[in-house]
Amino acid sequence: MNILSGDPSEIFRQEADELFVQLETALLDLERAPGDKETIASAFRALHTIKGSGAMFGFEALAKFTHHVETVFDRVRNGDVPVTPGLIGVTLIARDHMRLLIDAPHQVDAAAGPAILADLDRVVRGQGEELPRKPVAPPVRVVAPAPAPVPPPAAPGYRIRFVLPANAFVLGTNPASMIREMLEMGSGKVRCDASEVPGLDGLDPERCYLRWEIELITSHAVEAIEDVFLFIRHETQLTIEPLPPAPTPEEAMVAVESVGSERAESAESTKPVVAPVVAEPVARAPVSAPASSGKPAPEGVVKVNADRINGLMNQVGELVIVQSRLKQIAHSGEEELSILSLRAVVEEMGRLVSELRETTKGIRMVPIGSLFGRFRRVVRDLSKELGKQVRLETRGEETELDKTMVESLNDPLVHLIRNAMDHGIEHAEARRLAGKEEEGVLLLTATHVGGQVLIAVDDDGKGLNLDRIRAKAEERGLLAYGAEISDADLAQLIFHPGFSTAQSVTGLSGRGVGMDVVKKSIDALRGNVEVSSQPGAGCRVVLRLPLTLAIIDGLLLKVGEERYIVPLSNVDAIVELADAALEHPGEEGNRFLFIRDELVPFLHLRDLFAVPGSPPPHEKVVIVVVGKRRVGLVVDQILGDHQTVIKSLSRLHADVKSFSGATILGDGRVALILEIDHLIEFGQHREERLRDALDPARKRGSYETLVR
Amino acid sequence: MKLWSDNSKSLIIAVAGDLFAIPVHVVCDILDLLPVTSVPTARPFVNGLINVRGRVVPLMDLGMKIGLGAATTTPDSRFVVIELEIDGEETLVALRADKVHEVAEFELVMAEEVPRIGLRCRGEFIRAMGRRQGRFVMVLDLERVFASD
Numbered sequence: 084m085n086i087l088s089g090d091p092s093e094i095f096r097q098e099a100d101e102l103f104v105q106l107e108t109a110l111l112d113l114e115r116a117p118g119d120k121e122t123i124a125s126a127f128r129a130l131h132t133i134k135g136s137g138a139m140f141g142f143e144a145l146a147k148f149t150h151h152v153e154t155v156f157d158r159v160r161n162g163d164v165p166v167t168p169g170l171i172g173v174t175l176i177a178r179d180h181m182r183l184l185i186d187a188p189h190q191v192d193a194a195a196g197p198a199i200l201a202d203l204d205r206v207v208r209g210q211g212e213e214l215p216r217k218p219v220a221p222p223v224r225v226v227a228p229a230p231a232p233v234p235p236p237a238a239p240g241y242r243i244r245f246v247l248p249a250n251a252f253v254l255g256t257n258p259a260s261m262i263r264e265m266l267e268m269g270s271g272k273v274r275c276d277a278s279e280v281p282g283l284d285g286l287d288p289e290r291c292y293l294r295w296e297i298e299l300i301t302s303h304a305v306e307a308i309e310d311v312f313l314f315i316r317h318e319t320q321l322t323i324e325p326l327p328p329a330p331t332p333e334e335a336m337v338a339v340e341s342v343g344s345e346r347a348e349s350a351e352s353t354k355p356v357v358a359p360v361v362a363e364p365v366a367r368a369p370v371s372a373p374a375s376s377g378k379p380a381p382e383g384v385v386k387v388n389a390d391r392i393n394g395l396m397n398q399v400g401e402l403v404i405v406q407s408r409l410k411q412i413a414h415s416g417e418e419e420l421s422i423l424s425l426r427a428v429v430e431e432m433g434r435l436v437s438e439l440r441e442t443t444k445g446i447r448m449v450p451i452g453s454l455f456g457r458f459r460r461v462v463r464d465l466s467k468e469l470g471k472q473v474r475l476e477t478r479g480e481e482t483e484l485d486k487t488m489v490e491s492l493n494d495p496l497v498h499l500i501r502n503a504m505d506h507g508i509e510h511a512e513a514r515r516l517a518g519k520e521e522e523g524v525l526l527l528t529a530t531h532v533g534g535q536v537l538i539a540v541d542d543d544g545k546g547l548n549l550d551r552i553r554a555k556a557e558e559r560g561l562l563a564y565g566a567e568i569s570d571a572d573l574a575q576l577i578f579h580p581g582f583s584t585a586q587s588v589t590g591l592s593g594r595g596v597g598m599d600v601v602k603k604s605i606d607a608l609r610g611n612v613e614v615s616s617q618p619g620a621g622c623r624v625v626l627r628l629p630l631t632l633a634i635i636d637g638l639l640l641k642v643g644e645e646r647y648i649v650p651l652s653n654v655d656a657i658v659e660l661a662d663a664a665l666e667h668p669g670e671e672g673n674r675f676l677f678i679r680d681e682l683v684p685f686l687h688l689r690d691l692f693a694v695p696g697s698p699p700p701h702e703k704v705v706i707v708v709v710g711k712r713r714v715g716l717v718v719d720q721i722l723g724d725h726q727t728v729i730k731s732l733s734r735l736h737a738d739v740k741s742f743s744g745a746t747i748l749g750d751g752r753v754a755l756i757l758e759i760d761h762l763i764e765f766g767q768h769r770e771e772r773l774r775d776a777l778d779p780a781r782k783r784g785s786y787e788t789l790v791r
Numbered sequence: 792m793k794l795w796s797d798n799s800k801s802l803i804i805a806v807a808g809d810l811f812a813i814p815v816h817v818v819c820d821i822l823d824l825l826p827v828t829s830v831p832t833a834r835p836f837v838n839g840l841i842n843v844r845g846r847v848v849p850l851m852d853l854g855m856k857i858g859l860g861a862a863t864t865t866p867d868s869r870f871v872v873i874e875l876e877i878d879g880e881e882t883l884v885a886l887r888a889d890k891v892h893e894v895a896e897f898e899l900v901m902a903e904e905v906p907r908i909g910l911r912c913r914g915e916f917i918r919a920m921g922r923r924q925g926r927f928v929m930v931l932d933l934e935r936v937f938a939s940d
Binding site: 645691692693694730732733734735736737738739740741742745746747751752753754755 | 831832834841846880883884
């Protein structure tokens with residue numbers, strides 16, 4: 084296990100990341116269902132573990148701070164404190180603070196922690212006063228540096244009885260240090276019950292036969308004592324009773340048998356009551372993307388399903404066998420036979436490599452749900468900031484995507500969500516007038532389509548203002564005045580870099596802050612983005628992304644002397660040029676194909692790439708598709724499929740738009756990968772131009788400026 | 792990145808009939824000619840790609856870039872692979888050289904003021920000049936040659 088070889092605090096960070104997600108999810112769930120015991124328990128467990136592991140890894144400040152929040156949630160769990168929006172609000176802020184204590188402990192404002200705790204205290208107390216029918220819980224005394232902020236029962240101490248599991252010594256538990264730890268909380272008497280110890284002949288030296296009873300005088304809470312048993316709590320029989328003088332009704336006896344007993348414990352307590360919002364404390368953390376955004380998550384560790392590792396191991400095993408067969412063939416004398424068996428091995432090897440590729444790809448895959456989960460907080464905070472009611476719905480969380488891709492999607496998606504909430508979804512008043520539900524809905528969907536992942540952001544807001552977009556585009560020279568353009572193409576203009584430079588566009592036209600930034604980051608992932616909108620009914624942005632960044636299935640083509648790759652996932656059909664070309668009386672000759680009752684424009688790659696010489700007799704057309712847009716590419720020859728390891732082009736070729744990258748072929752030569760998006764755009768505009776040429780009445784302008 | 796220290800060694804190559812000096816510490820490899828994949832629509836002086844040990848590397852025609860005309864292929868032609876930072880990205884680039892002469896240390900004649908008159912190539916790419924066996928050697932300003940323009 085190399086788990087010990089790395090920086091141990093890094094492991095804690097990873098673990099804490101998950102715990103923070105768990106906590107945040109639970110809190111946001113509680114906002115909708117405040118009484119759910121499972122959810123409360125989940126939040127509590129997260130806090131408890133953050134505290135425990137935090138202390139273990141030396142994050143003292145974190146442990147101390149979290150302890151106070153945990154205490155409150157323990158009382159929530161017991162039904163002493165109801166779940167209120169106020170409580171959730173402060174706890175979310177507290178969560179951000181904990182995160183900061185881990186990520187950047189030196190930048191933490193010393194006053195921030197106590198201030199949050201004071202807010203928490205206020206929320207808890209405010210609640211207590213409003214619900215006089217409940218036994219008023221003693222207020223949480225929050226004194227930041229003091230180690231004993233918990234509501235201490237009036238009792239001066241506890242009687243603690245514990246029986247360690249028989250195998251406690253084997254597990255490495257040292258009762259002496261545990262007793263010492265408890266005694267350090269105050270003072271007390273320890274009694275050891277050795278009645279179970281057998282005679283020497285029956286004694287198993289590794290077995291724990293002893294029982295202890297401690298009368299501990301302390302001001303610490305029960306939890307502090309329970310924490311001593313943190314690691315063996317399941318197995319230990321532990322009884323903690325307050326010492327006689329003043330037993331409180333609630334904590335008269337807490338029998339802890341297992342962590343899972345929350346239900347039983349809280350069964351007696353009154354149901355938490357949802358009360359109206361107590362003045363929500365002012366958010367201290369800036370309301371925006373979660374603290375994690377912008378900062379890439381640590382790349383170091385990926386959690387992998389054991390099945391996948393096993394699969395990988397099996398395949399590597401097979402590969403080893405194939406390799407030894409190969410060796411045998413190489414050393415066998417018989418030439419004739421060698422060739423035949425060599426072919427068989429090559430086939431076998433081909434299968435194995437492609438399986439290995441799939442498995443390895445799988446290891447890098449993570450469900451997109453982890454990313455979607457983060458946006459709940461974004462949506463919650465934004466709707467508070469904007470004063471709009473917005474509900475986030477997600478579908479297809481289980482859809483898997485390359486880990487690095489998931490990380491790079493965070494920012495563009497936050498951007499799109501922000502845009503949809505800021506400009507798409509209307510205020511409650513306007514929605515009521517429009518006959519819509521007051522609460523807007525933002526829907527995130529992820530699905531696999533072919534070799535691609537499709538992520539859609541839908542809102543049910545007012546949609547894009549196409550007239551404004553047209554006006555803006557005309558003003559900025561992206562579109563000739565009065566030019567004929569479909570609504571779909573018009574909407575697409577919001578991604579044009581020239582479109583959204585001015586801030587004023589936002590307020591007036593509805594959309595467009597930095598949509599080009601979104602497009603740029605999606606382009607960088609070799610994906611594409613499309614927007615569609617229905618006036619009054621909402622807007623939909625679809626991101627199409629390749630499953631992985633490293634290797635794709637490609638179709639190898641030949642044009643002139645060079646070979647090119649088209650991503651197989653973009654290939655729709657392959658036809659003979661002669662069969663499919665439609666005679667067209669246009670100036671540029673036949674430039675359309677008739678494919679499945681549809682006219683598809685096509686491009687001669689020979690012309691486009693200025694290949695000298697005349698084309699061979701039987702040219703083929705590869706129909707490539709992106710979304711609903713198609714274009715035919717005329718090539719000399721189809722060479723077959725090719726597993727393509729993508730290499731990016733250098734900065735020296737940043738200006739080359741027709742290629743998205745390059746790869747190395749079997750013979751060591753370099754082949755370029757065609758950038759389908761660009762070619763389709765090019766083809767579509769050519770088509771528009773041709774249509775205009777055929778029908779001069781339509782020709783009022785062109786938007787050739789788009790093609791660069 | 793400082794490409795030149797005062798007496799660093801240089802690789803001397805011939806491009807389109809003139810001698811050029813490249814600081815030795817940026818040179819990664821000197822290769823015999825390899826098959827070149829042409830990049831349609833790219834700028835003419837970087838219209839090729841080669842495979843250098845599994846990496847896809849752009850091939851620059853230095854002569855064309857600095858205005859001396861395209862390189863010719865001779866038995867002495869080589870690809871000189873250098874590594875340098877382009878727009879903040881460590882990049883491998885191959886240069887076409889008509890001939891690779893030697894690694895030498897030589898005295899720079901006019902360190903700063905290279906005369907614009909009398910140069911066959913575009914002066915802004917020349918950083919300094921030196922002399923080797925009676926011939927002038929031009930010291931390239933690689934940062935400028937590869938700056939995105």
